[in-house]
Amino acid sequence: MNGDALIQAASAIGAGLAMIAGIGAGIGQGFAAGKGAEAVGKQPEAQGVIVRTMLLGAAVAETTGIYGLVIALILLFANPFV
């Protein structure tokens, strides 16, 4: 076994670990979805602005999940160590 194999093996584990960040976005965006559904039920005439606000907030919550994805993709396809 050479060193490159060890680095690639560790990178595969690292890529999997990076995806765990997605837990946060999933919880947060689901909370936003629930409150959004509650709000449109109370004020259906304000649906447009409620949904836009929900999606804007969810897009911000998505960022850390995308950071994890980017690091995983770098580890797999643009690994600086191998």
Next chain:
Amino acid sequence: MNGDALIQAASAIGAGLAMIAGIGAGIGQGFAAGKGAEAVGKQPEAQGVIVRTMLLGAAVAETTGIYGLVIALILLFANPFV
């Protein structure tokens, strides 16, 4: 043991780790389902817009779970290291 076996073994662990991201979507979408059910109970006449908002938000919350699935599938079937 050769290096490829080590990389494949680590990729199998990495694929499992990547799926842990699904925790977030499960919690978040369940919260959305609960708030959606509560909202339609209070305003049954607004059911359509409540359910649409709930499903739209849940779709956004699904994304990070799908990122994890994509990384797991890459590690298993399109692994750049083996």
Next chain:
Amino acid sequence: MNGDALIQAASAIGAGLAMIAGIGAGIGQGFAAGKGAEAVGKQPEAQGVIVRTMLLGAAVAETTGIYGLVIALILLFANPFV
């Protein structure tokens, strides 16, 4: 020890790790069940629409748990590495 044994051992760990995703669906769907029960208690006449909304949302929350199950089954029965 040969490489296949290491890959199979790691795949067993990976399959177990993938199932951790089920935490999310369990929490989320339990929350949905609780809010659904609360809602039918307050508006028994709306039971049909409440339960349908709850089950629709819970089905969405199930998806990431199923992704984890699929990856675990692939690691065990359709492992691309062994």
